Amino acid sequence: MISGAPASGKGTQCELIVQKFGLVHISTGDLLRAEVAAGTEIGSKAKEFMNAGRLVPDEIVTNMVSARLAREDVKQRGWLLDGYPRSLAQAESLEKMQIRPDLYIVLDVPDEILIDRCVGRRLDPVEGKIYHLKFFPPETEEIKARLITRPDDTEEKVKSRLQIYKQNAEAVSSAYSNITNKIDGSHSKEVVFKEIETLLSQLQQQKVKIIKSG
Numbered sequence: 680m681i682s683g684a685p686a687s688g689k690g691t692q693c694e695l696i697v698q699k700f701g702l703v704h705i706s707t708g709d710l711l712r713a714e715v716a717a718g719t720e721i722g723s724k725a726k727e728f729m730n731a732g733r734l735v736p737d738e739i740v741t742n743m744v745s746a747r748l749a750r751e752d753v754k755q756r757g758w759l760l761d762g763y764p765r766s767l768a769q770a771e772s773l774e775k776m777q778i779r780p781d782l783y784i785v786l787d788v789p790d791e792i793l794i795d796r797c798v799g800r801r802l803d804p805v806e807g808k809i810y811h812l813k814f815f816p817p818e819t820e821e822i823k824a825r826l827i828t829r830p831d832d833t834e835e836k837v838k839s840r841l842q843i844y845k846q847n848a849e850a851v852s853s854a855y856s857n858i859t860n861k862i863d864g865s866h867s868k869e870v871v872f873k874e875i876e877t878l879l880s881q882l883q884q885q886k887v888k889i890i891k892s893g
């Protein structure tokens with residue numbers, strides 16, 4: 680499970696984690712944006728909350744996550760939850776379903792960096808890749824021409840998202856205090872990934888040992 684403030688780098692790290700460890704990446708932000716883009720009922724309910732930088736009601740998000748977690752690929756490859764749980768109620772819902780992570784990673788980044796990262800972020804709607812105008816510019820003019828800006832990435836909305844994150848962070852992380860690993864997310868994405876990779880590799884080795892001994 681990966682957590683952190685808006686633009687702390689969760690999505691960026693998840694791309695790298697999936698490449699290396701093959702887990703199924705479940706990002707509630709991505710799932711909700713896909714519902715909005717497809718014009719579904721969930722999407723139309725979620726849109727106003729997202730565009731205002733507020734949390735979408737727990738019930739909508741929890742139903743979406745539990746449906747995704749029940750799919751076959753998750754059973755085979757394991758899951759990587761990004762952006763969920765984001766409230767105590769959501770953490771409790773997972774507990775009720777007896778879904779617990781092996782590791783709870785928190786990306787820690789100072790506020791002023793977060794705002795810079797959000798305002799410069801661009802998304803490639805074709806490949807689903809995350810770019811940044813300054814830090815990770817697109818590789819080609821063709822990609823550059825199709826990049827989009829998220830409607831909730833204005834400075835004002837980022838501040839509101841950050842405030843909501845801070846209101847909930849402690850309650851959510853208290854549910855996972857014994858498996859929490861806080862990582863300094865202000866370094867380059869490669870340096871941050873190195874730390875995450877070490878943690879996940881250790882975990883993988885422990886699991887292999889348990890399987891072999893059992």
Ligand code: AP5
Nearest residue numbers: 685686687688689690691707708735762796800811867868
């Ligand atoms: P969501 O999409 O989850 O937004 P978020 O948590 O605010 O996180 P972000 O996607 O903004 O950032 P990130 O941490 O993934 O950073 P990224 O890697 O892109 O949620 C959006 C909305 O959906 C919410 O506001 C809410 O309305 C709703 N929602 C979602 N989940 C919900 C839930 N559980 N309950 C209720 N509502 C929910 O990086 C950011 C930028 O920085 C990029 O440009 C990237 O290129 C750059 N960058 C990344 N790492 C580095 C680095 N190390 N150095 C320099 N630049 C970097």
